[in-house]
Amino acid sequence: MQILQVILQVVLAITSLLLTLLILLHKGRGGGLSDMFGGGVTSNLGASGVAERNLNRITVILGLVWVASIIVLGLITKFDTGL
Amino acid sequence: MFKAVARIFRTPDLRRKIGFTLGIVALFRLGSFIPAPFVDFGNVQTCLAANQGTSGLYELVNLFSGGALLQLSIFALGIMPYITASIIVQLLRVVIPHFETLYKEGASGQSRLTQYTRYLTIALGVLQSTTLITVARSGALFGTSTVAECGQLITNDAWYAILLMVITMTAGTGVIMWMGELVTERGVGNGMSLLIFTSIASTFPSSLWLIAQTQGFETFLAVLAVGVAVVFGVVFVELSQRRIPVQYAKRVVGRRTYGGNNTYIPIKVNMAGVVPVIFASSLLYLPALIAQFNQPAAGQAPAGWVTWINNYLVRGDHPLYMLMYFLLIVGFTYFYVAITFNPEEVADNMKKFGGFIPGIRAGRPTAEYLDYVLTRITLPGSIYLGVIALLPLIALVAVGANQNFPFGGASILIIVGVGLETVKQIDSQLQQRHYEGLLR
Secondary structure, three states, X not given: OHHHHXXXXXXXXXXXXXXXXXHHHOOOOOOOHHHHOOOOOOOOOOOOOHHHXXXXXXXXXXXXXXXXXXXXXXXXXXXXXXX | OHHHHHHHHHOHHHHHHHHHHHHHHHHHHHHOOOEOOOEXXXXXXXXXXXXXOOOOOOHHHHHHOOOOOOOOEOOOOOOHHHHHHHHHHHHHHHHOHHHHHHHHOOHHHHHHHHHHHHHHHHHHHHHHHHHHHHHHHHOOOOOOOOXXXXXXXXXXXXXXXXXXXXXXXXXXXXXXXXXXXXXXXXXXXXXXXXXXXXXXXXXXXXXXXXXXXXXXXXXXXXXXXXXXXXXXXXXXXXXXXXXXXXXXXXXXXXXEEEOOXXXXXXXXXXXXXXXXXXXXXXXXXXXXHHHHHOOOOOOOOOOHXXXXXXXXXXXXXXXHXXXXXXXXXXXXXXXXXXXXXXXXXXXXXXXXXOEEOOOXXXXXXXXXXXXXXXXXXXXXXXXXXXXXXXXXXXXXXHOOOOOOOOOOHHHHXXXXXXXXXXXXXXXXXXXXXXXXXXXX
């Protein structure tokens, strides 16, 4: 159990950092404040390239790994201390 | 109306977009319930239950994260870092000339600004998650709570555990930002504001239920009635605008004629939106924070000014607090409108394209006229903002509800604003295929 926990923690640390980096690599689509609370014309210049699509796929997979490691870690902590 | 709703679901494109948006919203809510690693879920829940209804320091922030903050979940910070980052970047436009040139550059410059906002969001995420975890670790997250569990929210005190929590929460902030952008790109409406909308709306049922439980059913019904009336009022003011007519001169370039049409510059009564309310409440939160840092050791009497702050500026039900809140909001409304709408720029643009306001000369007189109209129309706008923001505080006294009183303050403004915007977007999508939309 101890080893699994350590492995998961390392996985979590790595995926968190990578996830943050990958998300920063994306092209921003938010339009700032005036966009957020009414007012302003939202321009929908879609057309994301191949690079963006691949980035999306990698980000989603990484995000799944991230969530899974958090949940498993949480379960381990719960049953270790709870029982 | 109902036919239009049915038509939304018959349009495959729109159906896919709405489905995508709902999916992201569901993921966002789900993530708000997953506790961060090393957080003792049971202790957090007992502590939350014990402190239900008391208003702590973090009420507003907690409201924006939909209750995720006090649960110490992976999405604890919610959308707040992004909001703060965009406010900062927008304000820096006044200070740093480089930002201003980027903003004026058009689409490419603005995407650079967005990128700066994103970096700043992550930086703020690190900062805020560190603060949050430090506070939670010291047991002060729930103010001066006497429940023992509140002191033991975190199971592992080692430095690597704290570090891991910080980077996890930062990554969570990033994920929320990305989800918002995905909604903006592929869904309906503006993603960021929809996520705020979700967080705020998710606290509605529980806080309404709290009123029903503690105050009885009649009060509950009265609150509902007042709420509906307030929503009507807010929609009315949000949609009202003054239209300044603009005439464009007819120009012939080659074989084409340009211009020659009548348009108008819409000047909304409430041009500033919710931002002044957010500013004012975060500014008023500062003295309370300072007072908390200056708590004396046990047994000693606190310093005079600390007592003064505690008496007048921490609890929301004191008249002095209300007055200051109101004045700050009025001031910030003018400040923010001055930042977002520049009459000279508008006048210049109009002059460039051959437009003029009937009866007023182009150039400087136009700018002065616009400024005059803007200043006058902002006065009722700012008073309206102040009154709406004071509603929860009044309710605090009248009904004994907590500060999260659902029908008032920043929450109602955001809910109505975002709702209107999203409906408008769906409407314009519908009109691409049919002539009649949701709005008449």
